Amino acid sequence: MTASDPIPVDALGQRHAALGRDARIVCLVPSITELLCDLGLIDQLVGRTGFCIHPREALRAVPKVGGTKDVKLERIRELAPTHVIVNIDENPRAVAEALADFVPNVVVTHPCVPEDNHALYRLMGHLFACAPAAAALSDSLTAALAEARAVGAALPAERVLYLIWREPWMTVSRDTYIAATLAAVGWHTEPAAAGERYPAFDWQAPWLAGVSRVLLSTEPYRFQDKHVAEVAALCGRPVQLIDGEWTSWYGSRAIAGLRELARLRRALAA
Structure with missing residues (x-):
């Protein structure tokens, strides 16, 4: 970041104190916890959720503060963070509002497409004095996006059903980060229009006629x-198990995720 660059803001347009190496960070977003570690900030991470599992060994010594939904507010208060990182999709709004009563900086994130990771990297680099490492990740993301899009351009587009839940069966709408990531390699999720971001459906839905492949996610x-x-018996389509972290984790894992999706798309096409 140069002197002429605008100061990075979070997903709500808020500016936060850039405390650099004096910051004490609690992260309630698993993929961003991993990002912080990859940016060299493990020593400043004073709290994380039980779902923050990467990198496993490095995080063993970092205290847990509950889950992404059932956050232990009093435990966070005890840890006295200067910054708590939350996400619009993963953490309840009431939690963020409660945190704002005693945490100086509640940093709200909301990547909607893979490209949004550039702004996420830049924000972390600004807040925590690791801009060179953040810039290096941006370069890697640019390369991974180019690789994914090259595969998507070279192969015929496919309409896919991406399953995230069973009983009831649930999928994702096209306005999710997951769908945008899949679209980078030419996989376009069905249904094309949905009233909810994560709709339930039944196997008689008429839009299933347009699906050529089903992807089974390993999470949630x-x-x-x-x-x-x-699933193959229910739909009569090719079915592929897929690592859910490739599509739904942003931060640094988005880079590897895009590359793995490109590899898988090529392999299935062959």
């Missing part, structure tokens, strides 16, 4: 190999 429902035959 833990789809496994044993579910492949079950």
Whole structure:
């Protein structure tokens, strides 16, 4: 960032204190916890959720403050963070508002497409004095996006059903980060229009006629190999198990995720 660059803001347009190496960070977003570690900030991370699992060994010593939804506010108060990082999709608004009563900087994030990771990297680099590392990640993301889009341009587009839950069966709408990530490699999610971001459906839905492939995500429902035959019998389409972190984790994992999706798309096409 140069002197002429605008000061980065969070997803709500808020500016926060850039405390650099004096910051004490609690992160309630698993993928951003990993990003902070990859930016060299593990020593400043004073709290994380039980779902913040990467990098596993490095995080063992970082205190847990509950889950992404059931946050232990008093435990966070004890940790006296200068910054708490939250996400619009993953953390309840009431939690963020309660945190704002005693945390100086509640940093709100909301990546909607893979490209939004550039702004996320830049914000973390600004707040925590790691701009060179953040810029390096941006360069890697640019390369990964180019690789993914090259695959998407080279192969015929496919309409896919991306399953995230079973009983009830649930998928994703096209206005989600997941759908935008899949679209980078030419996988376009169905249904094309949905009233909810994560709609439930039944196997008689008319829009299923346009689906050519089903992707079973390993999260939030833990789809496994044993579910492949079950879903294939229900829909009569090719079914592929897929690592949910490739599509739904932003931050630094988005780079590897895009590359893995490109590899898988090429492999299935072959």
